[in-house]
Amino acid sequence: MRPASTPRLPVTARVFVQRFSSTPRGARLARHLVVHRLDAWGVPYGSALSDTAALLVAELAANAVTHGRVPGRDIEVLLRLDAYTLRIDVSDSRGERRPTVTTVTAAPEAEHGRGLLLVDALADRWGVLDRVPVGKTVRAELDLLPRDQRSRTADDFARE
Numbered sequence: 001m002r003p004a005s006t007p008r009l010p011v012t013a014r015v016f017v018q019r020f021s022s023t024p025r026g027a028r029l030a031r032h033l034v035v036h037r038l039d040a041w042g043v044p045y046g047s048a049l050s051d052t053a054a055l056l057v058a059e060l061a062a063n064a065v066t067h068g069r070v071p072g073r074d075i076e077v078l079l080r081l082d083a084y085t086l087r088i089d090v091s092d093s094r095g096e097r098r099p100t101v102t103t104v105t106a107a108p109e110a111e112h113g114r115g116l117l118l119v120d121a122l123a124d125r126w127g128v129l130d131r132v133p134v135g136k137t138v139r140a141e142l143d144l145l146p147r148d149q150r151s152r153t154a155d156d157f158a159r160e
């Protein structure tokens with residue numbers, strides 16, 4: 001007789017990692033490739049998730065090439081999609097220049113100064129991590145389902 005097994009949910013995490021030149025063109029290409037990759041994973045172009053991810057990648061990559069640029073060093077974009085979360089990591093080589101959300105709003109006619117306010121408004125969570133051996137990673141996460149709509153996970157079974 002077999003012992004009763006703990007029910008397990010399938011775990012599938014899709015990961016996309018790509019380096020881009022630390023230029024405005026590289027940031028634009030990052031946004032395009034992320035949307036393309038999401039579509040290949042079943043997140044259609046023009047969906048709320050795809051559009052929000054495109055905005056987050058555009059802002060984080062633009063910040064990386066504007067404020068985190070080191071000549072000769074690339075930025076890196078990591079996209080991770082699992083059943084519950086889309087994680088977007090954008091890494092650059094300038095660990096000493098860590099972004100913060102300012103409460104001071106930019107002048108209405110200013111062209112800069114609102115990017116992280118967008119990230120803060122669009123992402124369910126975001127933060128800055130140290131990158132080994134050098135640099136930083138800015139991470140933004142989008143929840144695909146509210147916690148109360150999620151099915152039970154292996155962690156839930158382990159706690160029982």
